[in-house]
Amino acid sequence: SNNQVCDAWNGYDEVQCGIQASSSSKILIKGGTVVNAHLQEIADVYVENGIIVAVKPNIKVGDDVTVLDATGKYVMPGGIDPHTHLSMEFMGTETIDDFFSGQAAALAGGTTMHIDFVIPVNGSLSAGFKAYERKAENSCMDYGFHMAITKWDEVVAKEMEIMVKEKGINSFKFFMAYKGSLMVNDELLLEGFKRCKSFGALAMVHAENGDAIFEGQKRMIELGITGPEGHALSRPPMLEGEATSRAIRLASFVNVPLYVVHVMSIDAMEEIAKARKSGQRVIGEPVVSGLILDDSGLWAPDFVTAAKYVMSPPIRASGHNKALQAALSSGVLQLVGTDHCPFTSTQKSFGIDDFRKIPNGVNGIEERMHLVWHTMVESGKISPTDYVRLTSTECARIFNIYPRKGAILAGSDADIIILNPNSSFEITARSHHSRLDTNVFEGMKGKGKVEVTIAGGRIVWENDQLKVVPGTGNVSIPQLRLQDHLVAVEEVE
Ligand code: URP
Ligand code: ZN
Numbered sequence: 220s221n222n223q224v225c226d227a228w229n230g231y232d233e234v235q236c237g238i239q240a241s242s243s244s245k246i247l248i249k250g251g252t253v254v255n256a257h258l259q260e261i262a263d264v265y266v267e268n269g270i271i272v273a274v275k276p277n278i279k280v281g282d283d284v285t286v287l288d289a290t291g292k293y294v295m296p297g298g299i300d301p302h303t304h305l306s307m308e309f310m311g312t313e314t315i316d317d318f319f320s321g322q323a324a325a326l327a328g329g330t331t332m333h334i335d336f337v338i339p340v341n342g343s344l345s346a347g348f349k350a351y352e353r354k355a356e357n358s359c360m361d362y363g364f365h366m367a368i369t370k371w372d373e374v375v376a377k378e379m380e381i382m383v384k385e386k387g388i389n390s391f392k393f394f395m396a397y398k399g400s401l402m403v404n405d406e407l408l409l410e411g412f413k414r415c416k417s418f419g420a421l422a423m424v425h426a427e428n429g430d431a432i433f434e435g436q437k438r439m440i441e442l443g444i445t446g447p448e449g450h451a452l453s454r455p456p457m458l459e460g461e462a463t464s465r466a467i468r469l470a471s472f473v474n475v476p477l478y479v480v481h482v483m484s485i486d487a488m489e490e491i492a493k494a495r496k497s498g499q500r501v502i503g504e505p506v507v508s509g510l511i512l513d514d515s516g517l518w519a520p521d522f523v524t525a526a527k528y529v530m531s532p533p534i535r536a537s538g539h540n541k542a543l544q545a546a547l548s549s550g551v552l553q554l555v556g557t558d559h560c561p562f563t564s565t566q567k568s569f570g571i572d573d574f575r576k577i578p579n580g581v582n583g584i585e586e587r588m589h590l591v592w593h594t595m596v597e598s599g600k601i602s603p604t605d606y607v608r609l610t611s612t613e614c615a616r617i618f619n620i621y622p623r624k625g626a627i628l629a630g631s632d633a634d635i636i637i638l639n640p641n642s643s644f645e646i647t648a649r650s651h652h653s654r655l656d657t658n659v660f661e662g663m664k665g666k667g668k669v670e671v672t673i674a675g676g677r678i679v680w681e682n683d684q685l686k687v688v689p690g691t692g693n694v695s696i697p698q699l700r701l702q703d704h705l706v707a708v709e710e711v712e
């Protein structure tokens with residue numbers, strides 16, 4: 220069935236179906252600058268059987284070892300993307316990247332783990348979890364799951380406990396938008412927050428006011444604005460700010476930590492800044508589209524071009540992106556995701572007469588590491604150690620997979636990238652590895668290229684060639700994932 224999965228993917232002949240990775244299980248990375256969130260040093264890295272065995276200068280090895288010369292290059296933990304939607308059924312269709320193609324794209328861009336969102340089936344968490352276990356069977360890199368909570372009753376409350384205690388899920392997302400489908404009201408939000416608190420699980424929110432958006436959308440249609448620009452006009456930043464503020468205050472009322480996904484606006488970011496300054500535990504996750512792009516594309520005269528920028532919360536007017544970058548470099552925001560949620564031109568065209576029917580989502584899983592390096596490190600806004608923290612280590616810490624992931628340390632998983640700061644990258648739909656026929660970052664170029672990706676001790680990306688094998692990825696080990704997010708919050712029982 221591995222071959223079947225791969226043959227169905229007609230994108231790239233570099234993929235070796237059913238063939239075990241040809242590279243040796245022993246790898247020495249020589250002479251590079253090893254960057255961790257806590258330290259940068261020149262050292263060799265020795266890998267055996269998928270695990271980092273040693274990190275120190277001048278490691279000597281026998282000739283059964285594959286040696287990679289990293290002189291003048293950065294050796295860093297593979298990226299961890301905290302926010303993806305592979306094979307997600309959404310808005311009447313399904314994202315075009317499955318776990319295999321999305322992960323192959325990720326690996327080509329230097330990301331070696333991602334955390335996806337299990338969407339319950341008719342509100343059932345266990346049915347949703349089973350469905351995602353199946354979706355993930357063809358994985359070629361490690362992954363984890365968050366879970367969305369879309370309705371509330373005794374069964375859901377009970378199943379949350381099973382997910383935390385038996386399935387290793389330690390984070391739950393509540394959608395405050397998408398009225399009529401995924402949206403929850405404040406009552407559910409409070410019940411969910413309390414339940415998260417009781418387990419030490421992390422509550423996450425998609426913060427936009429869904430009722431007001433519904434109103435805004437009707438207003439646009441009444442005005443005759445049916446194109447993709449109506450998407451941005453119907454859900455302005457104030458609605459993201461309002462929901463972010465509300466979620467923060469409700470989390471404070473319940474006294475539970477909060478993680479705000481895809482922070483897209485100054486309005487939302489400032490609410491997070493204010494809460495953090497007051498001592499509240501709030502984590503803010505910008506995504507690469509929000510950090511880099513602006514909303515001008517939504518006004519492109521060609522529908523297909525404009526529709527590819529449609530995601531929620533919307534990509535904002537120029538200025539929000541720079542402010543989010545600054546918030547990242549100053550520590551107001553803590554890590555970078557993608558919200559990789561790819562829909563093809565054909566799928567986007569479901570909304571050709573009505574922007575409300577354009578499936579929401581943009582790509583990013585393959586582009587994040589390059590764009591963050593170029594925009595933040597190459598430009599001097601952050602250091603390489605900051606880069607590792609924002610793209611890998613912080614995510615591993617928050618979701619309790621550190622130091623197994625997110626570090627180049629003896630004993631950690633051999634998920635490693637070699638980045639050449641003097642080489643350059645260019646992003647095009649023609650050359651990317653996602654199944655998507657467009658790219659929201661089309662034509663962007665920059666300095667700093669991931670030349671080698673090692674995942675689970677295998678060289679999966681080298682010389683612009685992917686060598687990925689379906690079925691070689693693993694879910695992160697459940698016992699490792701249950702982190703008490705309440706260590707700083709007293710139990711009030
Ligand atoms: O437009 C988006 N973001 N689509 C994915 C679902 C979500 O809200 O994260
Ligand atoms: Zn094949």
Ligand code: ZN
Nearest residue numbers: 425480481531
């Ligand atoms: Zn969302």
Ligand code: ZN
Nearest residue numbers: 302303304558
């Ligand atoms: Zn998302």
